[in-house]
Amino acid sequence: MEFRIGQGYDVHALAEGLPMWLGGVRIPSQSGFVAHSDGDVAIHALCDALLGALALGDIGHLFPDTDDRWKGVDSKELLATVLALPAFRGWSVVNADITIALQAPKLAPHIAQMRRTLAGVMGIGEDRVSVKATTTERLGFVGRREGCEVWAIVLIERK
Ligand code: MG
Numbered sequence: 001m002e003f004r005i006g007q008g009y010d011v012h013a014l015a016e017g018l019p020m021w022l023g024g025v026r027i028p029s030q031s032g033f034v035a036h037s038d039g040d041v042a043i044h045a046l047c048d049a050l051l052g053a054l055a056l057g058d059i060g061h062l063f064p065d066t067d068d069r070w071k072g073v074d075s076k077e078l079l080a081t082v083l084a085l086p087a088f089r090g091w092s093v094v095n096a097d098i099t100i101a102l103q104a105p106k107l108a109p110h111i112a113q114m115r116r117t118l119a120g121v122m123g124i125g126e127d128r129v130s131v132k133a134t135t136t137e138r139l140g141f142v143g144r145r146e147g148c149e150v151w152a153i154v155l156i157e158r159k
Helices: 041-053 075-083 108-122
Strands: 002-016 020-022 025-027 031-033 091-101 129-134 147-158
Touching: 002 041, 020 031, 025 108, 041 075, 041 091, 041 108, 041 147, 075 108, 091 108, 108 129
Parallel strands: 091 129
Antiparallel strands: 002 031, 002 147, 020 025, 091 147
């Protein structure tokens, strides 16, 4: 059996009046993420972790923001596309652990749905998907509600 580990990191700026998507879930909020896609910064970090595990580059390379195909795209599609890459044949996700830094709104009511949604797209049990959320105690750009930061780690295996 072979294992690989990957980590991903992403940031998106917040702006008033945009929809907020995180972990594949629409979060009720006055502001959302500025992006070429739906701006789901959690899924983007997860995609980068998966790509990192197999040294396949990053999602900016795979889904360039100059390509209109990805304009406004549902990031769940990006995640499914990453896992459908030929390089992932024979590999399965053991677990994923995601940490979201966002000052507001509170994400606790949405964590279960994010875990369920991401597990569904990855085709694994939701007990294998961890989503954690933290504020930054009003410090830095996250604390000033200028943006959101996400870290993701995944382990994949091939039997
Ligand atoms: Mg991104």
